Amino acid sequence: MKHLSLSPFKQICIACILLAGQSQLFAQSSPAKSPGSTVPAKSDSKAGAKSAATAVAPIQKTKKQVFVLPLDGMVGIGLRHDEMEQVEKIADTFGPGQVIVLRINSNGGLVTEGDLIAATLTRIKNKHRLVAWIEKAISGGAFTGLYCDEMYFMPEAALGSITMLNGATREEITSAREDWKSRVAEACAAGDRDPKIGPAMVHSEVELSYDKVGDKVTFYNDYKHEFKLSDNKENLDFSAQSAEHSGFSDGTAATEMDLYRELGVNDTTKFEANNAGKEIAEKWQKLINGAKEEVPLLIQKRGIEGSSQGGVAFLQARIRNTQKIVDWYKKCPAEMTYDLQIGEEAIEQLKEEIVQMRKQIKEMQAGSQPGG
Secondary structure, eight states: OOBOSSOOSSSEEEOOOOOOOOOOOOOOOOOOOOTTOOOOOOOOOHHHHHHHHHHHHHHHHTSEEEEEEEEESSBTTTBOHHHHHHHHHHHHTTOSOOEEEEEEEESOBBHHHHHHHHHHHHHHTTTSEEEEEEEEEETHHHHHHHTSSEEEEEEEEEEEOOOEEETTTOOBOGGGHHHHHHHHHHHHHHTTOOTTHHHHHHOTTOOEEEEEETTEEEEESSSOSSEEEEOSSSOOEEEHHHHHHTTSSSEEOSSHHHHHHHHTOOOTTTEEEETHHHHHHHHHHHHHHHHHHHHHHHHHHHHHTTTTTOHHHHHHHHHHHHHHHHHHHHHOHHIIIIISOOOHHHHHHHHHHHHHHHHHHHHHHHHTSTTO
């Protein structure tokens, strides 16, 4: 399996960095009174209460929902299409035109996951307003952000350097270079950005400069024009300043409320912050962090727990701890494979070990019976 750059794993990795941001929410406003209206008298009747609730509901429903989905970590582990799809389904219940912000902070990930993300974001932005908010997005993180039609940087953000490396040798896979130059150019075009930008992120020898007259920016794959972005020595990386000046980004936002103002969604009579994205991200991060903490302990317990008793007690304890490791793999296979180095082959071996230990227990119990 191939992966993208900046990943420490013994696979081919694409480096991704996703945004981490803050989580201030809009307050929900009360429906405004029309001139000359009076407050309805309180009623004890259930019918009256039901009628009042029905009257309020459509007003609340007209507010556009603003979701912020924090995407932290390796593409394929912390940054996945799965969480994007969960937010998509919730946004769909409010109708088209909701606002979904991807807060990206990632150092790398899996090429196969990048393909799934591209397909997911292409579908989402056909229904909703899709925004990337960049803290750090290198390679696969950049690839993710490029599919968003709107992009804002945090003040110290960086985005770029999309190179496919061999995780074992840390060398570029040159055979994939031309394909990636084309794919990243296509990703730029998908987000309504100049495709000339993409190849400069993939290969250091591709230069990039631009001219700017008023708000009109023209890019060139050379180093001759007024504003220089990338020479032939290093892959292109955007800073917040260069991204905004060149029109690559739509602006800079340090905080969530800054971003809301930039997006024009800070009017609480029209927009409402929805916490679902943050809750979804928190749940997933809690799960993968749980695996990081518990699995190494389970590996230790496999060789210790029940050892003082020996025999059946030791085997039973070893089966329990081994099964828990297998269960963790079912919950988060990528985390187990790339962070904890326990992949599918190792899991199959553990499953077989459980089978053999259960046979041993039966034989030991049969041998302990009278006449055995």
